[in-house]
Amino acid sequence: MSAALDEIIDLFSGVEPQMRLELLLDYSRKLPKLPDHYQKLMEAGAGRIHECMTPVFLWVDRDDEGRIHPHIGVAEEAPTIAGIGGILVKALDGCTQEELDAVPSNLVEKLGLHKVLRMNRTVGVAALVGRLKKQAAL
Amino acid sequence: MSNEYTHPEMLVSTAWVDEHRSDTKNIRIVESDEDVLLYDTGHVPESVKIDWIDDLNDPIVRDYISHERFAALCAKNGIGNDTTVVFYGDKSNWWACYALWVFKLFGHENCRIMDGGRKKWMDENRAVSTEKPTYAQRDYVAQPQDRSIRAFRDEVRHHIERKGQLVDVRSPEEFSGEKTHMPDYPQEGVLRGGHIPGASNVPWSRAVDEDGTFKNRAGLEALYLQEQGLKSDEPMVAYCRIGERSSHTWFVLKYLLGFKNVQNYDGSWTEWGNSVGLPIEK
Numbered sequence: 001m002s003a004a005l006d007e008i009i010d011l012f013s014g015v016e017p018q019m020r021l022e023l024l025l026d027y028s029r030k031l032p033k034l035p036d037h038y039q040k041l042m043e044a045g046a047g048r049i050h051e052c053m054t055p056v057f058l059w060v061d062r063d064d065e066g067r068i069h070p071h072i073g074v075a076e077e078a079p080t081i082a083g084i085g086g087i088l089v090k091a092l093d094g095c096t097q098e099e100l101d102a103v104p105s106n107l108v109e110k111l112g113l114h115k116v117l118r119m120n121r122t123v124g125v126a127a128l129v130g131r132l133k134k135q136a137a138l
Numbered sequence: 139m140s141n142e143y144t145h146p147e148m149l150v151s152t153a154w155v156d157e158h159r160s161d162t163k164n165i166r167i168v169e170s171d172e173d174v175l176l177y178d179t180g181h182v183p184e185s186v187k188i189d190w191i192d193d194l195n196d197p198i199v200r201d202y203i204s205h206e207r208f209a210a211l212c213a214k215n216g217i218g219n220d221t222t223v224v225f226y227g228d229k230s231n232w233w234a235c236y237a238l239w240v241f242k243l244f245g246h247e248n249c250r251i252m253d254g255g256r257k258k259w260m261d262e263n264r265a266v267s268t269e270k271p272t273y274a275q276r277d278y279v280a281q282p283q284d285r286s287i288r289a290f291r292d293e294v295r296h297h298i299e300r301k302g303q304l305v306d307v308r309s310p311e312e313f314s315g316e317k318t319h320m321p322d323y324p325q326e327g328v329l330r331g332g333h334i335p336g337a338s339n340v341p342w343s344r345a346v347d348e349d350g351t352f353k354n355r356a357g358l359e360a361l362y363l364q365e366q367g368l369k370s371d372e373p374m375v376a377y378c379r380i381g382e383r384s385s386h387t388w389f390v391l392k393y394l395l396g397f398k399n400v401q402n403y404d405g406s407w408t409e410w411g412n413s414v415g416l417p418i419e420k
Contacts, residue, residue, distance in 0.1 A: 025178050028179075077228060077257070080176075
């Protein structure tokens, strides 16, 4: 797993549950804007992850060194999933295939968010992580 | 005035809320959302948040909180028995209607829905704040549950034996049994797909227009009365998967169309479709 993701997990698991929600809100604001060409695809409805109840869109780029660059787009008024997207992009932008493979599918539990988020979010996030791995492997 | 709702007073407009929101002595504005973080990103400045899981559902037993806990929830938010509570939220007021239903269950008299919900407020660029207001504690006396608006499994069973009318507000795929969960909620599955025998299928969101406000009376009558042939003077039960989407339809039928006797079956399909021996239809 990437060192950046380890750090974020430490940050979240080290504080009280209510504080975790505030951290998640911070990360929702850190989710970078999509590059224009992906923004257009998102508006056209492409790239959607259907397991998430909130519209979430994902693309994965690879640079010349084989490093992975995930791009995640989230509908407006959906800060919870935007927060998860913000964490994933922050932690995994520029990661290697090995680092991506090591991301746990129960990331929500590792972050200590499973008790404060809805069960359906947990499933959605697992689907997002799963899709990220699959798409990077293509 | 054939296009007027039966109880137009149950709805207030965003403009009305804007005009009256500073009257915090008599009015409490409550945001209830699906997204647990949404309130924190900004809300109607005077509003408090009430969460459908954390605040209204018992953490252990599958049931609502006790009436003592409900009283404490109101008291903490500065809601007295005479306070007018205005609910609004995301997703066309889906969760706001659910919170209103629970407030009605505990006998709170003056409840309103802000028509168009959070989306309309934001689209109109009205005032938004991230500060969480607090209000002086009030005394609150909760009533025993008003069972006339809540149906239990065995009552629903008797209701279908009498060929009573039911409305299933889930998606057509859930109704037909093709899917055992809502399109985007794969974890809330059941062992059997289908619907309660005799139910009509009117997905809840058909009751709202594009902008999130409720359809006008003619539009609602066309849907429930003409298209589905439901009768407003006969007993009616609404259900979905856990009783939240159907509280939206319950609100529409009871207050906007004036159905005389509507109950929300909160056990809904996650109870019915998992129960041994109950009849279903596909």
